[in-house]
Amino acid sequence: MPCGYAGRILRVNLSTGTITVEEPGEEFYRTYFGGSGLIGYYLLKELRPGVEPLGPENKLIFACGVNTGVPTSGSGRNAIGAKSPLTGAFGESDVGGFWGAELKRAGYDAVIVEGQAAKPVYLRVRDKEVQVREASHLWGTTTGQCQEMIRGELGEKAARLALIGPAGEKLVRYACVLNGTRHAAGRTGLGAVMGSKNLKAVAVHGSRPVELADPQGVRAKAQWVAGVYMQSSRGLHDNGTANMVPRLNLNGALPTRNFQHGSFGGAEKISGEAMTKTILVGRTTCYGCPIRCKRVVEASEPYPVDPLYGGPQYETVAALGSNCGVDDLVAVAKGNELCNAYGLDTISTGSCIAFATECFENGLLTKQDTDGLELTFGNAPAMLHMVEMIAQRRGLGRLLGEGVMRAAKQIGRGAERYAMHIKGQEVPMHEPRLKQGMGLGYAVSPTGAEHVLNIHDTLYAQEGGPLDRAKALGIPGPLAPSDLGPEKVRLFIYLTHWESFLNCLGMCQMQPYDLQQVVEIVNAATGWNTTVWELLKVGERALNLSRVFNAREGLTATDDYLPARFFAPFQSGPLAGVAVDQARLEAALRTYYAMMGWDQGSGLPTVGKLQELGIAWAADELSQHSISGSNER
Amino acid sequence: MGRQMETRVRLSGDLCKYFEEERRFQLEPQATIGDLLDRLGIAEGEVGVIALNGVLATRSAELQEGDEVQLFPPIGGG
Numbered sequence: 001m002p003c004g005y006a007g008r009i010l011r012v013n014l015s016t017g018t019i020t021v022e023e024p025g026e027e028f029y030r031t032y033f034g035g036s037g038l039i040g041y042y043l044l045k046e047l048r049p050g051v052e053p054l055g056p057e058n059k060l061i062f063a064c065g066v067n068t069g070v071p072t073s074g075s076g077r078n079a080i081g082a083k084s085p086l087t088g089a090f091g092e093s094d095v096g097g098f099w100g101a102e103l104k105r106a107g108y109d110a111v112i113v114e115g116q117a118a119k120p121v122y123l124r125v126r127d128k129e130v131q132v133r134e135a136s137h138l139w140g141t142t143t144g145q146c147q148e149m150i151r152g153e154l155g156e157k158a159a160r161l162a163l164i165g166p167a168g169e170k171l172v173r174y175a176c177v178l179n180g181t182r183h184a185a186g187r188t189g190l191g192a193v194m195g196s197k198n199l200k201a202v203a204v205h206g207s208r209p210v211e212l213a214d215p216q217g218v219r220a221k222a223q224w225v226a227g228v229y230m231q232s233s234r235g236l237h238d239n240g241t242a243n244m245v246p247r248l249n250l251n252g253a254l255p256t257r258n259f260q261h262g263s264f265g266g267a268e269k270i271s272g273e274a275m276t277k278t279i280l281v282g283r284t285t286c287y288g289c290p291i292r293c294k295r296v297v298e299a300s301e302p303y304p305v306d307p308l309y310g311g312p313q314y315e316t317v318a319a320l321g322s323n324c325g326v327d328d329l330v331a332v333a334k335g336n337e338l339c340n341a342y343g344l345d346t347i348s349t350g351s352c353i354a355f356a357t358e359c360f361e362n363g364l365l366t367k368q369d370t371d372g373l374e375l376t377f378g379n380a381p382a383m384l385h386m387v388e389m390i391a392q393r394r395g396l397g398r399l400l401g402e403g404v405m406r407a408a409k410q411i412g413r414g415a416e417r418y419a420m421h422i423k424g425q426e427v428p429m430h431e432p433r434l435k436q437g438m439g440l441g442y443a444v445s446p447t448g449a450e451h452v453l454n455i456h457d458t459l460y461a462q463e464g465g466p467l468d469r470a471k472a473l474g475i476p477g478p479l480a481p482s483d484l485g486p487e488k489v490r491l492f493i494y495l496t497h498w499e500s501f502l503n504c505l506g507m508c509q510m511q512p513y514d515l516q517q518v519v520e521i522v523n524a525a526t527g528w529n530t531t532v533w534e535l536l537k538v539g540e541r542a543l544n545l546s547r548v549f550n551a552r553e554g555l556t557a558t559d560d561y562l563p564a565r566f567f568a569p570f571q572s573g574p575l576a577g578v579a580v581d582q583a584r585l586e587a588a589l590r591t592y593y594a595m596m597g598w599d600q601g602s603g604l605p606t607v608g609k610l611q612e613l614g615i616a617w618a619a620d621e622l623s624q625h626s627i628s629g630s631n632e633r
Numbered sequence: 634m635g636r637q638m639e640t641r642v643r644l645s646g647d648l649c650k651y652f653e654e655e656r657r658f659q660l661e662p663q664a665t666i667g668d669l670l671d672r673l674g675i676a677e678g679e680v681g682v683i684a685l686n687g688v689l690a691t692r693s694a695e696l697q698e699g700d701e702v703q704l705f706p707p708i709g710g711g
Binding site for chain 2 (some may be wrong): 230231232233234235239241243244248250251252253273313394430433451452454456458459461462463464465466467509574628
């Protein structure tokens with residue numbers, strides 16, 4: 001009897017209507033764990049290279065981890081993956097809330113969606129009962145409307161939904177999937193993949209608690225977090241992740257006006273503290289977690305903001321706020337509401353608007369392109385109007401919905417200078433000119449610019465909790481954020497191996513556990529005898545699977561880069577004169593490939609490395625498609 | 634004993650476990666922010682960013698009468 005994981009994967013083909021269940025066996029779960037690793041396995045095994053991401057051959061995979069639904073803090077996450085329509089590469093996003101735990105309770109670790117329905121449908125999973133149901137009447141609804149309607153027609157008020165809004169239906173390349181109305185699997189355009197399959201929602205009701213090998217062991221961890229979280233995670237609880245805004249601003253590292261600046265005059269007005277003092281009406285959370293870092297906000301002036309859609313976290317506050325020059329917190333909250341209702345990634349949406357704004361301010365777009373809108377930095381109503389246009393693919397929104405890379409190409413005349421993306425995915429709200437290791441992570445992330453599977457250098461620049469975790473991995477002492485030498489690359493690798501593992505496990509990174517406690521949770525849930533070593537290898541394995549997938553899709557080492565803006569120093573502020581040094585980044589990239597056991601020139605995983613990870617079959621994928629790493633840096 | 638000077642201190646984020654509201658401290662003239670931190674008993678790694686009258690500062694900065702110091706945890710992710 002499997003413990004922790006369910007041992008069953010649901011496969012639904014929307015072209016044929018076939019519904020099957022697979023049981024891969026314990027060794028599969030111990031090797032791939034679920035989440036990111038499971039997605040890498042199936043995408044590499046079952047997609048042929050070159051499929052159209054918005055076509056029927058792509059597969060959309062919802063993947064819990066072994067820990068999802070286990071009753072302790074941080075166990076609410078699932079991953080979603082597919083070939084990304086934004087990057088043409090490995091697409092993955094990880095999300096919290098309650099949907100993943102519900103799927104596990106229904107008796108499944110993952111759902112693999114294949115093909116394409118002829119008309120809009122939604123999937124209903126009620127324990128062993130699985131149906132494909134009519135959804136034409138739901139097409140065009142917001143996530144809030146759809147959730148209410150599906151719960152009503154199923155008579156299941158407690159059903160958990162993973163769903164898309166109109167943006168996914170309209171194939172905006174960075175449309176997202178939401179768990180409910182407040183938790184977003186934001187990045188890489190998985191909402192568009194779901195929309196391309198005519199799949200509106202996956203509604204789940206699960207009635208069996210997850211089987212556990214050592215329930216008392218799991219319970220003890222839950223109780224420990226309940227006792228410490230107000231010491232360890234007070235800032236997150238009180239003011240959400242936007243509590244970071246003031247200190248980023250002080251350091252000149254708050255993305256401002258499309259990364260042109262690092263300090264923003266309106267920073268104090270859009271911080272987490274400001275939110276708590278003005279529009280915060282509640283704090284909510286994910287399955288099992290007492291920290292309650294999620295915001296719930298409400299407003300009526302100057303814009304009505306519905307608390308159904310939660311509230312903005314840091315990325316959104318920066319992407320729709322400072323990076324658009326907007327200092328009106330209610331406008332930012334409204335933008336968050338619209339993105340959650342329409343199903344748009346707030347980071348990419350904000351970045352596309354900032355890009356368009358810089359184009360407008362430099363005459364590359366005119367009022368004719370914007371239908372008369374004065375699209376300037378700081379114009380909050382204009383920012384909100386653009387969110388609507390993008391979601392509905394109207395006017396300039398039609399172009400911006402393609403992402404900054406494609407939009408810049410279309411506009412031409414040097415617009416590429418303002419397009420902040422890597423591999424086609426828009427850059428998140430962290431400044432590599434402060435956090436140099438973050439810049440490396442942006443360049444090499446399999447999904448394009450990515451901030452969670454990455455290092456926040458500032459956390460490891462002094463003694464404290466994060467550095468203690470690094471010390472447990474053998475890193476002897478603090479490293480300056482500006483350091484990009486081999487020591488920093490090694491730290492980056494050890495951390496991202498662990499973070500990648502957490503994405504396979506289904507566990508939230510913001511938990512106060514140390515490494516050994518996570519090992520204990522896994523063993524208590526599953527009855528296994530795992531160790532930090534094995535779990536780091538799980539994370540490394542997932543990173544190698546996505547690297548091989550990308551190589552097979554034609555990505556090479558030259559796709560590991562940073563946008564030119566980061567090589568230019570800030571002109572003023574606390575980081576005046578500071579930039580990413582291109583030669584130093586190149587050296588760090590080669591060091592990264594070498595330390596990963598990849599070819600130092602091509603960045604391709606070697607056969608030996610794949611064998612060491614127990615995935616020699618992945619090497620066969622490369623040789624079958626004659627990928628030999630001839631395109632070197 | 635020289636005339637003492639008053640400094641206002643506000644804490645942010647996880648540091649609020651020490652105290653929540655703004656507090657005032659009497660310090661010796663030419664005391665530094667480092668002296669203040671020693672007085673507060675906050676462990677070194679817990680303070681990531683220091684603001685003196687709204688501007689980024691370091692532990693060695695000298696304080697003056699009426700200064701406001703704000704202490705933040707290290708910059709993380711989100």
